[in-house]
Structures are given as structure tokens and as C-alpha cells.
Amino acid sequence: MKKTTVKDLLSTPELMGTEVEAKGWVRTRRGNKHVQFVQLNDGSSVNNIQVVLDMARFTEDQLKPVTTGSSVRVTGKLVESMGKGQTSEIQADSIELYGTADPASYPLQKKGHTLEFLREIAHLRPRTNFFGSVLRIRSSLAFAIHKFFNERGFYYFHTPLITASDCEGAGAMFQVTTLDLNNLPKNEDGSVDYSKDFYAKPTALTVSGQLEGELGATALGQIYTFGPTFRAENSNTPRHLSEFWMIEPEMAFYDISDNMDLAEEFVKYCINYALEHNIDDIRFLSERFDKGLEERLRFVVDNDFVRLTYTEGVRILEESAHKFEFPVYWGADLQSEHERYLVEEHFKKPVILTDYPKEIKAFYMKQNEDGKTVRAMDVLFPNIGEIIGGSEREESYDKLLARIKELDIPMKDMWWYLDTRRFGTVPHSGFGLGFERLVLFVTGMTNIRDVIPFPRTPGKAEF
Amino acid sequence: MKKTTVKDLLSTPELMGTEVEAKGWVRTRRGNKHVQFVQLNDGSSVNNIQVVLDMARFTEDQLKPVTTGSSVRVTGKLVESMGKGQTSEIQADSIELYGTADPASYPLQKKGHTLEFLREIAHLRPRTNFFGSVLRIRSSLAFAIHKFFNERGFYYFHTPLITASDCEGAGAMFQVTTLDLNNLPKNEDGSVDYSKDFYAKPTALTVSGQLEGELGATALGQIYTFGPTFRAENSNTPRHLSEFWMIEPEMAFYDISDNMDLAEEFVKYCINYALEHNIDDIRFLSERFDKGLEERLRFVVDNDFVRLTYTEGVRILEESAHKFEFPVYWGADLQSEHERYLVEEHFKKPVILTDYPKEIKAFYMKQNEDGKTVRAMDVLFPNIGEIIGGSEREESYDKLLARIKELDIPMKDMWWYLDTRRFGTVPHSGFGLGFERLVLFVTGMTNIRDVIPFPRTPGKAEF
Numbered sequence: 001m002k003k004t005t006v007k008d009l010l011s012t013p014e015l016m017g018t019e020v021e022a023k024g025w026v027r028t029r030r031g032n033k034h035v036q037f038v039q040l041n042d043g044s045s046v047n048n049i050q051v052v053l054d055m056a057r058f059t060e061d062q063l064k065p066v067t068t069g070s071s072v073r074v075t076g077k078l079v080e081s082m083g084k085g086q087t088s089e090i091q092a093d094s095i096e097l098y099g100t101a102d103p104a105s106y107p108l109q110k111k112g113h114t115l116e117f118l119r120e121i122a123h124l125r126p127r128t129n130f131f132g133s134v135l136r137i138r139s140s141l142a143f144a145i146h147k148f149f150n151e152r153g154f155y156y157f158h159t160p161l162i163t164a165s166d167c168e169g170a171g172a173m174f175q176v177t178t179l180d181l182n183n184l185p186k187n188e189d190g191s192v193d194y195s196k197d198f199y200a201k202p203t204a205l206t207v208s209g210q211l212e213g214e215l216g217a218t219a220l221g222q223i224y225t226f227g228p229t230f231r232a233e234n235s236n237t238p239r240h241l242s243e244f245w246m247i248e249p250e251m252a253f254y255d256i257s258d259n260m261d262l263a264e265e266f267v268k269y270c271i272n273y274a275l276e277h278n279i280d281d282i283r284f285l286s287e288r289f290d291k292g293l294e295e296r297l298r299f300v301v302d303n304d305f306v307r308l309t310y311t312e313g314v315r316i317l318e319e320s321a322h323k324f325e326f327p328v329y330w331g332a333d334l335q336s337e338h339e340r341y342l343v344e345e346h347f348k349k350p351v352i353l354t355d356y357p358k359e360i361k362a363f364y365m366k367q368n369e370d371g372k373t374v375r376a377m378d379v380l381f382p383n384i385g386e387i388i389g390g391s392e393r394e395e396s397y398d399k400l401l402a403r404i405k406e407l408d409i410p411m412k413d414m415w416w417y418l419d420t421r422r423f424g425t426v427p428h429s430g431f432g433l434g435f436e437r438l439v440l441f442v443t444g445m446t447n448i449r450d451v452i453p454f455p456r457t458p459g460k461a462e463f
Numbered sequence: 464m465k466k467t468t469v470k471d472l473l474s475t476p477e478l479m480g481t482e483v484e485a486k487g488w489v490r491t492r493r494g495n496k497h498v499q500f501v502q503l504n505d506g507s508s509v510n511n512i513q514v515v516l517d518m519a520r521f522t523e524d525q526l527k528p529v530t531t532g533s534s535v536r537v538t539g540k541l542v543e544s545m546g547k548g549q550t551s552e553i554q555a556d557s558i559e560l561y562g563t564a565d566p567a568s569y570p571l572q573k574k575g576h577t578l579e580f581l582r583e584i585a586h587l588r589p590r591t592n593f594f595g596s597v598l599r600i601r602s603s604l605a606f607a608i609h610k611f612f613n614e615r616g617f618y619y620f621h622t623p624l625i626t627a628s629d630c631e632g633a634g635a636m637f638q639v640t641t642l643d644l645n646n647l648p649k650n651e652d653g654s655v656d657y658s659k660d661f662y663a664k665p666t667a668l669t670v671s672g673q674l675e676g677e678l679g680a681t682a683l684g685q686i687y688t689f690g691p692t693f694r695a696e697n698s699n700t701p702r703h704l705s706e707f708w709m710i711e712p713e714m715a716f717y718d719i720s721d722n723m724d725l726a727e728e729f730v731k732y733c734i735n736y737a738l739e740h741n742i743d744d745i746r747f748l749s750e751r752f753d754k755g756l757e758e759r760l761r762f763v764v765d766n767d768f769v770r771l772t773y774t775e776g777v778r779i780l781e782e783s784a785h786k787f788e789f790p791v792y793w794g795a796d797l798q799s800e801h802e803r804y805l806v807e808e809h810f811k812k813p814v815i816l817t818d819y820p821k822e823i824k825a826f827y828m829k830q831n832e833d834g835k836t837v838r839a840m841d842v843l844f845p846n847i848g849e850i851i852g853g854s855e856r857e858e859s860y861d862k863l864l865a866r867i868k869e870l871d872i873p874m875k876d877m878w879w880y881l882d883t884r885r886f887g888t889v890p891h892s893g894f895g896l897g898f899e900r901l902v903l904f905v906t907g908m909t910n911i912r913d914v915i916p917f918p919r920t921p922g923k924a925e926f
Contacts (some may be wrong), residue, residue, distance in 0.1 A: 007616070023715070025682075025887045042715070043618075043682055043684035043715075044616060071887035071889045098887070098888060098889045098890065099858070101885075101886040102885075105885070106886050123879040123882060124678075126678065127682040131682075132682065132683060135679075138621075143609055143613045143619065146605075146609045150606045153468060153507060155599060155602035156605045157602070157916060158691075158916060160916075160917040161691050162637075162706050162919050164925065172641070174625075174639045174641060174661065175639070175641065175642075176637045176638070177637065177644070178638065178695045179638075179644070181638070182654055182655055184647075192645055198637065198695055198697075198922075199923065215586045215589065215916075215926070219488075219506055219587075219590040220507075220595060220599070221468065221487075221506035227690065228621075232641045232661055243625050252506075253466065253536075395561075416586040420586075421562070422565075423532050423562070423564040424532045424533050424563070424564045424590075425534065426486070427561065453622065453623075453679065454622065454623040454675060456623060458661060458662070459661075459663045461623070461625055461626065461662040461664070461666050462879075463623070463678070463879050
């Protein structure tokens, strides 16, 4: 069933000297009256296969529609290439056109395009070398994630996207409704009658699957989620999407130390997987956009992450001579500049900070004996700052309930979550990784809109 | 990093005779003054590890809170079990309680529960053997899907969930909004002012990622999607969810025959993966709920699927003596009863029907020469009926445009899709599989609400 791809043609010595077939899109055609060269790509690799057309066998007219972006089927003999950096090429016997790409209107001509321009034509940008590489790396990383957890006995657990809880607290939510907004059913007091809505109550898109993930972990032991997540914040920054993918593992019988071990092993595994499976794409991006990329990836894979408490981290920042835009003091939520200083300047290694002040962390984190901090952990990376956030979870029913009351979280949304602590509660931990943050790091891209096929941001829901 | 699970304790001969640790939830405790037996489960297997407590070393008081649903840590020596069907057990040195489960309030006591009751406590039902098995199989199938496509050079392509298109046509949609429904901004004519909405226009949850998937395939070659999908139909049936997961592969340079080969190989691969990795769970479900399950799975894996046209299929149905509830005639949309008759009664094999009347299929399917049919394919299964639907896609810009106009599909939503045919169009194909349909088939369950952790159906969005 498997078809021969351009990647196969470039990397399978057994094919050399045989009759082959290649199907793909023309990147360029150049040459003269005697010989023409077509660079053909089918998405399987950032590299093209060169098709050599002996013009004694083809006519100019025949090749006229073979322009950048057109699609063709080529047959011929695979031979060693004389060209620099190319292993093999096809000496064409035939070239058949599937579809033209009118040079006057096809937007992806040879000349370079800005990333901003390509965002406007997101439906075509996967056809560029550049986005091809990003999307192949994205796909590899996704597979690495599934493979990592599968090998360790974790179950992939699908938490719901539509939720009636408004207590997740991680951010502003999108409402989901089937009511006709131009003809809303109303209660006697004039408010919207949600009993007529699809779910008979107000519902929204989830901002995190963690709480449901804990239900899975306290039954199946070790689970992970990997799915779309939503934030309705009006944030027009290079780091925010309103629809993104998140990975949230949750593990029974893990304390914070196990959690840190897992997070470190996990993120190294994923990066290493990309280095092993996508080195051509990484090097292409390295050369074009970010010279330090490959080195930075190896730096993370090869170094033990430094582990210290938030309190120790703040002390280092306070004692440093560095001028920060945002002030540093115990109790402050660290900014990306602080996190990057610790990683890039001070330790020159990835860092895991633990035991944050409880006021700046979520209600479900395990409370430390000191009454001031919780057993949180954030993994900090060069260039990115926080890439993973997690914690040991509070397993004491009484302590969790007290914190929920303290923060005025509505109990109507919490009974099922509290049941995990009422019945057979266990120590457990988990963390969350924004998938696009990882893809940003591994591709060296700087704008999150460029690492997802069709970005959703305020005012933008095209394609 | 990997921890020793109950599954390991039951299946690792090297552990026999060593000191081990087990953490999990108590399924049952029974025994007498001399010896007590705890069945311990941690979600890693449908099978429990038996913990033997010599009452010369433990007190009744100490074991009193060790009730069904409580959580414990046990240490002791792993020895061969004398019990029937058990390979190993732990002779306990210590037992430590993590959390109680008050027998007066814990809903999952030993006695059997109806599936209806368990649906009401979906936050706890993963703790039952039954849902544990279903969810482990679900997770395995999801991994098998990723593995299958990864091995064949497909890229996992994340299509957006929030969409501004209303032309997908596969079903009723949920609206997504950040407008305050109790205080809607209005235009001068009294209609809702969507320029104030998050995306500055009406948006909805996707009913299919296929159109965007085609953008991926016509750039990267072979892609697949695997993500949540939504239908806002008010269907309260055992076969419908308003939020479910769907797999949609899309392949450049595949004709309908390649598409059928891939679909058959794919579904057999997934089922076979579950048979190889989840045989304990499958046999448990087989014994408890569906005696024919394992045999039915092997039947699908071991048989070539029969391939015939819709026209031939209708003829067989018309000529059969079977009484159908719904009439059969050329042009009719086949019902589950018709599909199952072909599979279960006539051919006694899975069936792929092709070349359906264009009126009952989607606008994007490749039009046959006869002017009446399209190159659609449906894969039909025992018990389930249609499990996969797909087609070769119409690659001709002119034919596709004509069909779009014929069906009055708004062009404002179609320009980007049509660009795939304007620029370097290629023959391509794809199909869709509702993930829960596959999980239903492999688990033998009959209600789709029982194969997803937290089902969303009309009026139901709990947890």
C-alpha cells in the first residue's frame, strides 16, 4: 500500500537504477534548449527530487504549463545526481500534468514571502518549504508525545471540550449555544432562558481538561490528555492563540519529585525524537531563520535541569545586577524576562522552579507545611520561559475544601471533583504543556501563529 | 521512572520472590480471623493483584477502613498464587491507608450496577472493571491510529475547531461567542452586531475537518486529522453524541481504489492492535456483555472486505426476501438495517459499497462519467452498519464549481477550498471514521454514551 515518496527516492539506495514514478508539485523549472530541470516536492521532505528532462525527448510547448505550483506525474530512471548536495535524480521518460498553477495568480512564486503575508494565505502556506518543515516537526512531536506516554503505560483520556463548569479559572471562556441570538428565549425577568439551550444550561469551551483528567488518574492510574483548549482573552501577542492544543498528564501515586522527573524526561524525549526524525527540517529552519536552533535543542536534551525553589529563584534574581522591566520580590508572579534570566544567564541550563506562593497558583495545588507555598513546579526554557506548569495536587479533602471556600469557588461545580478526595483519595500529580510552546521551541519560530495550520486569534477565524 | 503496576506484578516472572510495593484501590476485602484477602487494582489491568494479610501480623482495627474503594499502599513478597486463575499474589508485610471510601456513601459497592446508573456517576465509573476495560481499549485504539498513520508517512494535521464557515454541510452547528447574551450589541436594524464578537463575525464549532484536511494533503501529501467534532442535532439515540472524536485521513494521488485499500488496512490494523494489546479487556467484556465479541473482531480482521457498487448492493437488497422497515430503491439512502443485511446475511463479510447516487452524497465527491453517481465509498460492518465514509474528491475546478453553484453553497466560504483546484490540483481521496463507532465495535458496547468518558448529549453536559 505504501507509495514511493520523494523522501524514499532520495534515501533508498535499492531504488537506484530502477524505473520509478514521482508525483508532486513543481517548486521550480529552469534550464535551456537542451536540458531542463524540475525540482519536485510532494511534502514528504523539505528536499526536492530533481527531474532531468532531455529536451531531445520533450517539447517546450509540452513543458510550458510545468510552472511553479503545478502538479505532475513523472516516470523515469533514478540515477545518482551530479548536482551539489543531491543524492539522486530522475532521468525523465515521461511527464504528465495534473494541474496548472497560473503564474499570474498563484501567490507562491519563487521569491521569498514574509511570514505576515503567508499568514494571510494560510490555506496555501503548507506548500512552502518553510511551513512544510514546521508542520512535519509538529506532527513528529505529536507522535512522540503519544509514543512516550504509551510506552510508560499511560492511557490517552479524552476530556470534554464543552463544559458547564465555570470554575476552571484558567482563563476567559467562549460560550457555546444553539439559541438564536436574534430571537433569544427569555425568562419572565427578561434574562435568557437557558432551559431552551442545547444542554439546558449555559455551556462554554474548556480552558483545561485537568479536573476531568484527575478523575481518570484516580481510576486508571496514569492518564494524559492531548486536545484542543480555548481561551477567549483578547490577547493579540505572538504568544497567544484562542484555540490551541494542550497536553495534560495526570498520575496517581506521583509526588512532586516524580512529577519533575517525568516532565524532564518527557520534554527531552520529544525534542530528541524531533532531532532523530526531523533533522533535515530542523537544519533547514536553522539555516534560514535561527542559526542557534539545533545547538539549543541539543543543549536542552544534554543537560540535567536545575531544580530549585521559587524562593531561591527570587533571591538569585534580587541579588543579580540585571535590570528587569518588572520588579522582582517574593510573592511576584515571575515574568518571562525573569525566567529567561535564570535559564540563559544564571544557570545556563533549563530550570525547574518549585514551591510557589499559594496566592499566585491554582486552588488544587498541594499546600506545603509552611502555610505559604504550594507544591507547584514550572519548567523554564531558554527563549520561551515557562514551557510546563504543574504540581502535586492537594489530596486532603478538608484542605482542598477549605481552599475552595476561601476562594469562593462555586460548590455546584465542584462536587464531582471533591469526590476524588472523598473516596479513596491518593497522592497524585500532573502538569500541562501548551503544545504550540513546544513546537515554537523546536522550530525556533517566534510567532505562535506560525506553528499551527490555521491560527485563531481575536478577529481571525479564516479557513 | 516507570513504576511497578499491578499489571507488572501479574505478568513479570522476574519479580517473583522479590519484595514489591503495590499502590491502588481496594476492589474487595474478605477473609476471616486468620487470613484476609484484598483484591487490589490500580487501573493498569482488568485483573487485580491479591494481597494476602496474615492476621497474626495485622489487627482487625487496622483493616477496618480497608473497604471497597479505599486506597492503600502495600509492601510484601510476590509469590505464586494458589488461587484459581491468579498467577501471583502479595504476602503483605505492611498495608498503609491513603484514603477511605465510606461504605455508606461510596456509590461503587460490590454489587452490579446498571449502565444507566453508571452514566449518572460518570466521574467515578472509570473505577469499575467494566469502564476500565472500555477506556483502556479506547486508549489503545487511539494509539493504534497514530501508529498506523505514522508508519505510513502520514502527518497529523490539526484542523481548526472554531470555524466561520457554515458550508461544511455535515450537520447542525453550535455557535461560539463571547457576546453577553443578556446584553447583546445590536445593529441599527436590531440584528446582533457581530463586529463586537471575538472573531468579529459569527463562528461555530466544526462538524468536519475534511476541507481543511484537503489543504494539508495537497501540500504535505498524506495527512490525517484526529480530533473532537461537534453536531448540534437534537438526537437522543444510542448512536449519537453532540461531541465526539473523528479521524479523517486525506491523501494526494490516491484514487478510490487506493482509498478502499487504505481504509480496509487501517480498520483491520486498529482492531488487530486491540486484540494484541487488550485481550484481557476484550475477553472480560466478551464474558460479561457480549459473548460473540472476540469472534466478531477476528472475523473482520481475517476476511477480505467485499467490494461492490451501490447499484449492485441495492439490487441484492431488492431481490432479497427480507422484510425491511425502510423501503429500498435506487436513490435511497441506505439504512443501518440494509447495510447490516448485506454484511451479516448476504455476504457474511464486511462490505465496501462504492459509487453512490450523487444526490445523497456531498458536493466534493468526484463525479463519475455516468452523470448520476459519485466515487463515494462506505465501509459497512456487522452490528454497526456504516463505520467509514469516504470518497475520491472532485479534482476538476470546473466540475466542483458547477456542483457548488448547483447546490447554492455560499462562495464566500469556498474560495480557499477552490484554490486547491485552481493551483496544482491533484487526484486525491480521503475518508472519515467516527472514533466512537470504532470503540463501540471493538468493545461490543451498544450505547455510544458508554465508550467516551464524559458524553455530551442533548440536555447533558455534566462533569
